[in-house]
Amino acid sequence: MGFLVIGESLIHLYRVPIGTEWLFLAFLTLISGSASIELPRSNVSISISEAFVFTAVLLYGPAAGTLTVALDGLVISFWIAKRRPEAYRALFNIAAPALSAWCSSKLFFYVSGIEPLAERPASLDEILPALVLFAVTYFGLNSGLIASMIAFQRRANPFQVWRSGFMWLSLNYFCGASVAVLLVGYNRTIDLKFIGLVVPLLLVLYFTFKTSMQRVEDANQHLDQMNSLYLSTIETLAMAIDARDQITHGHIRRVQAYAVGLARQVGVPDENFIKAIEAAALLHDMGKLAVPEHILNKPGKLTSIEYEQMKLHVKVGADILSAIDFPYPVVPIVRHHHENWDGTGYPTGLKGTDIPIGARILSVVDCFDALTSDRPYRPSLSDDDALQILMQRRGNMYDPSIVDTFARVHKDIAPEALPPGPPRDALNEITTARRAATLPIDVARRTASSTAVHKTLTARPPLDALVGGAKASCMGDALAQRLRQLIPFSLCVLYLNDPEAAELEAVQVTGKDWSFLKGSRIPIGQRLSGWVAANRRTIVNSDPMLDLGDVARVVHPLLLSCLSTPVVLDDQLIGVLTLHSEVEDGFSDEHGYVIEVIAEQVAETFKLADLKHTAHQGR
Incomplete structure (x- = not known):
């Protein structure tokens, strides 16, 4: 035209x-x-x-x-x-x-x-x-x-x-x-004379405006430097939070990428508000610092009391961040990212467009990434299955227009793969320190409530006595025999740590029709047993699919629950001991305590076997 x-x-x-x-x-x-x-x-x-x-x-x-x-x-x-x-x-x-x-x-x-x-x-x-x-x-x-x-x-x-x-x-x-x-x-x-008078005025106007724009650009560069400082602080805090719970390692990074991409797609025009969403996505779980780890990682439905404790994390996170003078509205996004479109969310029950758009965006992408990530209590869903759940919640939990936009563009805004490898040393120290601080408390609690079981365990001969001092690699039958007397299970897998490959190898498999698992490997930090190895935490009644994949739903009878504990000696990871049951929620907390004690005995047996092997070579 x-x-x-x-x-x-x-x-x-x-x-x-x-x-x-x-x-x-x-x-x-x-x-x-x-x-x-x-x-x-x-x-x-x-x-x-x-x-x-x-x-x-x-x-x-x-x-x-x-x-x-x-x-x-x-x-x-x-x-x-x-x-x-x-x-x-x-x-x-x-x-x-x-x-x-x-x-x-x-x-x-x-x-x-x-x-x-x-x-x-x-x-x-x-x-x-x-x-x-x-x-x-x-x-x-x-x-x-x-x-x-x-x-x-x-x-x-x-x-x-x-x-x-x-x-x-x-x-x-x-x-x-x-x-x-x-x-x-x-x-x-x-009139050339009149133009000769006007043009200099225009030139003055031009150079004045150009100088002003240069000052604006200088101010923007200074603001960028301040934003970079803010983001550096935010990223440090966020990584510390991420290190606290390595099952969600990378979660906040992925949520950030999704949130910023979705914000641009839905038409958020203000670049400062985009930065607010970027920061809030990194810090939205800040309040989980106040939630006990046994609630965060509980492999099952939370009780009403536990759920109320979990709900506090948005208020705590927002209150913590209120002390930081952000140049953009981060706190409202963090405070309200668990509000529901129909007003049934928390902490204040906001409804519809009263919920900040940044919080509406964050809630959708946070849910999607959680659904497509492995957890101790369930395996990850495919993108299509996760989107189907979002569509089911469209209009009651989530803003319909934001869900529709995300469903259309989620592949385009998907974050690049996170770099492999363990976290930085400082983050490892955070995880190790928390593990050292929490595990004795858990053991003490279980010990106090399991005195009879403890007496039964200590009254039995150690595993090395059962195997008659044989090599540690031959102790599988004795281990399975010992466990069957104390814990009902259908499948027992003993994984040994391969530190050079950063993998677990299944060296002993006890269970009907499951011998094909022997020799299989799991990277440290992946699947259920890999997570247990990385975090050195016992998991009770998780989904067997996390370890075995779809085969857990194919082989009959079906495996419906699993129990996994690390085998550790002198702070060195020996391996992981994982049991599977055909019964849903087939393991109790008492079973968790029992398998931890058995794992200690397994570790001692490996140590003794190594000592005997070394002594034999020295003759």
Whole structure:
């Protein structure tokens, strides 16, 4: 459409020549347009050329003004092409302003009822009302088209883009119209002397504005440095939280990537609000520092009391973060990311759009990543199954429009794979320190409630006595025999640690039709036994699929629960002992205590076997 009006203007000037004086205005437009100023943090450039565009329209009509704008757009396109060489940008920068100038100038002459001033003079009273309409229309059309193009590229709301980046630029158009009136208001022609007086004023305006924009850019760079400092602090805190519970290692990073990507897709226009979502995604689980680990990692449904304790994490997290003077609204997002769309969430029961949009975005992506990650109490779901659950909760737990958008774009905004390997040393120290602080408490609790079991265990001969001092690799039958007397199970797997490969190897398998598992390997930190090895925590009544995959649901009878504990000696990981049962919730906390004691005896047996092997070699 823009090129059609350019063609129409060329034909009009060919049929109705207006002389060459307007070319001088076109020249001034090109000179001023080439000295455009790019606004900080945007793809928008402005110049002082509007004054000469308005002048060309007033003196010579819509055709001259349209071609002047088109030439200005062409020059700006070449200038921008040095940094952003896309062809469609150049075409758009030529066509959109030309179309805007042609439509608004046609409206000006229609409303004013005058002819171009170079043909017939008119009073200022005749010009002024229509000129205001001209400026408003020209600004509205031109800025609206540009904002729509940017919104299309960003998949954002056009009005929000226009309001945040273009609304205040109306002053530039009204100033241009005012200068045009000064240029032609009295002479009705191009007076070089008068232009010689006005151009220096325009230059002063240009350099003043350019200096101001440079100061804005400097301030933005300083703000970036401050943001970087904030983010560094945030990331350090977030990694400490992530290290506390390695079953969700990488969770906050993935949630952050999803949240920022989804925020842009749903049209969040404010970059500061994007940064708020970015920070909140990292820190949304900060309050879990106040939740006991046995609740965080409980392999089953929480009791009502435990659930109330878990719910406190959003309030605690928000209260902790309130002490930090964030330059963007992080705290409301963290506080309300467990609110439900229908008002049944917590902590305050907000409903619908009363819930901050950042919290609505975070709740969707947090749920999706949790569903697609392994937990001690269930295996991960596929993306399709997780999306199906989100769709089921659409309209009651989650904002329908956000769920729909996420379902459409989740593959496009999916985070890149996290780098493999263990956390940094400092994070390992956090995990080790917490493990050392919590395990004795758990053992003491179990010991206090399991005195009879403890007496039974200690009254039995140690495992090395059962195997008659044989090599440790031959103790599997004795181990299974000992366990069957104390814990009912269908499958027993003893994994040994291979520290060089950072894997567990199944060296002993006891159970009907499960011998094919022998020799299988599990990376440390993956699956259930790998998680137990990495965290050195006993897990009771988890899902066997976490270790065995779909085969746990294929082989009959089905395995429905498992019990796993680390085998550790002198803080060195020996392996993992995992039992599986055909009974749902087939293991008790008392069984957990029993297997821990057995694991200690297994570790001692391995130590004794190694000592005997070393002594034998020394003979």
